[in-house]
Amino acid sequence: MILNTQLEYKGNLFPTNIKSYSKEVDVLHFSTANNVILELTVLRDSILRFRYTTVGKFDNDFSYAIDDESTRGYNHLEIEEDEEKYIITTAKLICNIFKSDLRKSIYDVKDGSVICEDELGFHWEESYELGGDIVKMSKTAQNGESYYGLGDKPQHLNLKGRRFENWATDSYAFGKDTDPIYKAIPFYTGIHHNKAYGIFFDNTFRTYFDFCHERRNVTSFWAQGGEMNYYFFYGPKMQDVVTAYTDLTGTPELPPLWALGYHQCKWSYYPESNVKEITQKFRDLKIPCDAIYLDIDYMEGFRCFTWSKDHFPDPKRMVKELADDGFKTVVIIDPGIKIDNEYSVFKEGLDKDYFCKRADGPYMKGKVWPGECYFPDFTRPEVREWWAGLFKELIEDIGVKGVWNDMNEPAVMDVPGKTFPNDVRHDYDGNPCSHQKAHNIYGMQMARATYHGLKRYNYPKRPFVITRSAYAGTQRYTSTWMGDNVATWEHLQIANIQAQRLALSGFSFAGSDIGGFAEQPNGELYARWIQLGAFHPFCRTHSSGDHGDQEPWAFDDEITNVVRKFIEIRYQLLPYLYTSFYQYSQNKVPMLKSLVLFDQEDHQTHYRTDEFICGEQILICPINEPNAKGRRMYIPKGIWYNFWTKEIMTGGIETWVDADLDSMPIFIKAGAIIPKYPIQQYVGEKNIDQLTLDVYHKDGKEDSELYEDANDGYDYKKRRYSLKKFNLAGTKNKLIVRIHKRGKFITSYDTFKINLIGLPFKVKTIKVDNEYVELKDVQFKNNSLVVSKEFTNLQIKG
Structure with missing residues (x-):
């Protein structure tokens, strides 16, 4: 029926016919008879943005998610119309906008096949209780379509048949069906008929996604407020979709190399003697470790930016002594600031009116670890600037190297919903709003302010931040972990899925609490978890501490040896992991690749959850x-x-793969060249005078990369880096390796030790840069040889 000139169906309202159309460069506007406007922006040939308003005008266009440096520009844009539709054509896409109701269909320009089409399309429901609209979008699911993404959801990697909610939530001891949990990343990829596309619903309100759950052939997403504002990405390769989304929302700068080492954490290591005991045992047992974490007990009464004088009487001395032994100190900082007039941080925040307020004026008061607290409004630029400045003493004076933001969903104790009430007000960078809109970005903006504080006071070294809560784009500032998991085999599986899903959602620098935060793992579970964690970008053991110890030596000697073995493998692979991070940071390529991303054309991969590719060439499958x-x-x-x-x-x-407790299924792609360091107890312990290259023969061609720089600092932005591209070409009786070099960084090593693996022939001659060499001159033995790092062409013949 018709109600107030708006089409209505079961409480939903729909656009009516288009009455006008306008174009300004890359932005198109379609206005309907009932005051709906669709704004279509062509960002790239394969990226379209769709933005709707139901009131005839748009609010200020502002987003925390979008990276200012994201790529823009297209090669072709043409707009035509016929009786029933407008036809927008780019070099990659055809988008039809139907004049009768604003519904859209998007096609591949090459073959005309449908990629994505509206079912009901945009519709809405007026929300008299909350104000504004509940905005909705429904799409027709194509035959055989699968869905991936949405951040840290702990369910099956393939989202089909499931419904999800995005509302950052403190989810202690969550399970495989818990939803929502800590992060809200409203981006997913769909695949059908070997073509992939993505949708990023940039709406920070409480959002929902239904992947053929309510209706078998319909995918839909909606929000309890804000705009229907989403970006459409086309591949057709899934990796192109993920890299395009990651480009739009940004990637981090390179971390210091030590951040890719092994980290040890517990709630809590204190007093100082306990911290020293733990770090000394790592060195005594020769288990590599780069970072030790201090949880909330390092503070005076859980007051942020303070130190317990009883537990840590001289933190500057302690942090230096730890640093002298190769340990970087990372401390926790939560958002709750204890209400205490003798506490300078509270007093300054109160005097400057930096804390969040309720709708009718009083400060937002909530209980967390220190007791009753106020909470900074991190959506105000001046508050972020103030917060960044609070790190001066911790970082510049005391020497702390990393900060861990927790409880920033924000989490509040003893209240329904475990967070702020909806009526709390936020500045939202000059776009004032309620907590309904700001909730999902609160943790992101806290992490952003923390990151800028560390960057300022740790300069010229690089900052390291870790956050629990996140929205799309948070990866620009920080690493993350999956929150308070449990020491069970099921959670080992969940950790694997979450790390893959976050990588598919633009957030590669992630890992789980190895061994589980809640409850106590046995030695076997801990060893198997370390094996997985060794191949996650962020590698940290963390436990709640109330059930016993969870250090690598906490079990028996057999477990300790297995744990040491896999941490050593990680340290050998640091140049490979660092190169993967470079490819993520520069080229937006995820550091972990689910099998579906690696080969979407093989439909067997669409439902695989355990196996993944670490970097470009190492296949992992945990036990x-x-x-x-x-x-x-x-x-x-x-x-x-x-x-x-x-x-x-x-x-x-x-196939079946053997893997006793001291092993795990690991496979290397044929043709790969894997760079390896000698085992170190911490990054920088040894001056590396020789780099090992494991060269895996292939009957064919394969490319590999090696990125290196000073491992910290910003000289790499002045071209002081080294990027080597290896081209391998093999036959049954020959192997050729060519190197192309870029950058001005001079590495510490002079030679490569090259291990030739899988040669199908016995080596008879070796040529280096087109000159034959004597086998003894390159120390040839057991298919290994040593050559100058300056070589550009190596030929091995049988």
């Missing part, structure tokens, strides 16, 4: 059940070497 001597796993397309046995396997099959 995630007790008493296992191996497991069945899926080997994707290509030729792969078993890391342990060097046995060659052809992909596209599911």
Whole structure:
């Protein structure tokens, strides 16, 4: 029926016919008879933005998610119309806008196949209780369509058949069906008919996504307020979709290399003697470790930016002594500021009126660890600037190297919903709003302010920040972990899925609390978790501490040896992991790749959850059940070497792989060149005078990369880096490796030790830069040789 000239169906309102259209460069406006406007922006040939208003005008266009440096520009834009529709054509897409109701259909310009089409399309419901509209969008699900993304959701990697809510929530001991949890990242990728597209619903209110759950052939998303504002990305490769989204929302600068080392944490290490005991044991047992964490007990009565004089009488001395032994100190900082007039941080925040307020004037008061607290409004630029300045003593004077932001959903105790009430007000960078809008970005803006504080006071070194809560784009400022998980085998599986899903959602620098935060793992579970964590970008053991110890030596000697072995493997692979981070930071490529991203055309990969690619060339499959001597796993397309046995396997099959407790299924892509450091107890312990290259033979071609710089600082932004591109070409009786170099950084090593793996021939001649060399001159032995790092062409013949 018609109500007030607006089409209505079961309480939902719909756009009516288009009455006018206008174009200004790359922005198109379509206005309907009932005052709806669709603003379509062409960002790139493969990226369109759709923005709707139901009141005839748009609010200020502002987003915390979008990176100012994201790529813009297109090659082709053409607009036509016929009787029933407008037709927008770019170099990659055709988008039809139907004149009768604003519904859209998007096609591949090359073959005309449908990529994504509206079902009901945009519709809304007037929300008299909350104000504004509940904005909705529904899409027709295509045959065989699968869905991925949405950040840290702990359910199956493929989202099809499920419904989700985005509302950052303190979720202690969450399970595989818990929703929502800590993060709100409203981006997903859809795949059907071997083509991938993505949708980023940039709306910070409480949002929902339904992937064919309520209706089998419909995918929908909606929000309890704000605009229907979303970006559409087309691949057709899934990796192109993920990199385009990551480009739009940004990537971090390179971290200091030590941040990719192993970190140890517990609630809590105190007093100082306990911290020293833990760090000394790492060195005594020769288990590499780069960072030690201090949880809330390092503070005076849980007051942020203070130190307990009883537990840590001289923090500056302690932090220096730890640094002298290779340990960087990372401390926790929460958003709640204790109400205490003798506490300078509280007093200054109160005097400057920096704390969040309720709608009718009083400050937002809530209980967290220190007791009753006020909370800074991190959506005000001057508050972020103040917060950044609070880190001067911690970072510049005392020497702390990293900060860990917790409880920033924001979490509040003893209240329904465990967070701020909806009537709390925020500045939102000059766009005043209620907590309904600001909730999901509160943790992001806290992490942003923290990051700028560390960057300022740690300069010329790089900052390291870790956050629990996040919205899209938070990856520009910080790393993350998955929150308060549990020491169970199920949570080991969940950690694997969450890390893959975050990487698919633009947030690669992530890891879980190894061993589980709540409850106590047995030695076998802890060892298996370390094996997985060693291949996650962020690698940290953390536990609640109320159930016993959870250090690498907390079990028996067998477990300690397994843990040491895998942490050592991680330290050997640091140049590979650092190169992966460079590719993520510069090229927006996720550091972890689910098999579906690696090969979307193989439909077997669409429902695989355990296997993933670390970087570009290492295939990992954790053991995630007790008493296992191996497991069945899926080997994707290509030729792969078993890391342990060097046995060659052809992909596209599911197979059994042996893996006793001291092993895990690891495979290396044929043709890969894997750079390795000598084992160090911490980053920078050794002056590296030789770099190892493990070269895996391939009958064909393969490219690899090695990125290096000073491992900290910003000289790399002045071209003081080294980027080596290796081109490998192999046959049954020959192997050629070529190197192309870029950058001005001079590495500390002079030679490569090259391990030739899987050669199908016996080496008879070696040419370096087109000159034959004597085998003894390159120390050739057991298919290993040593050559100058300056070589550009290596030929091995049988």
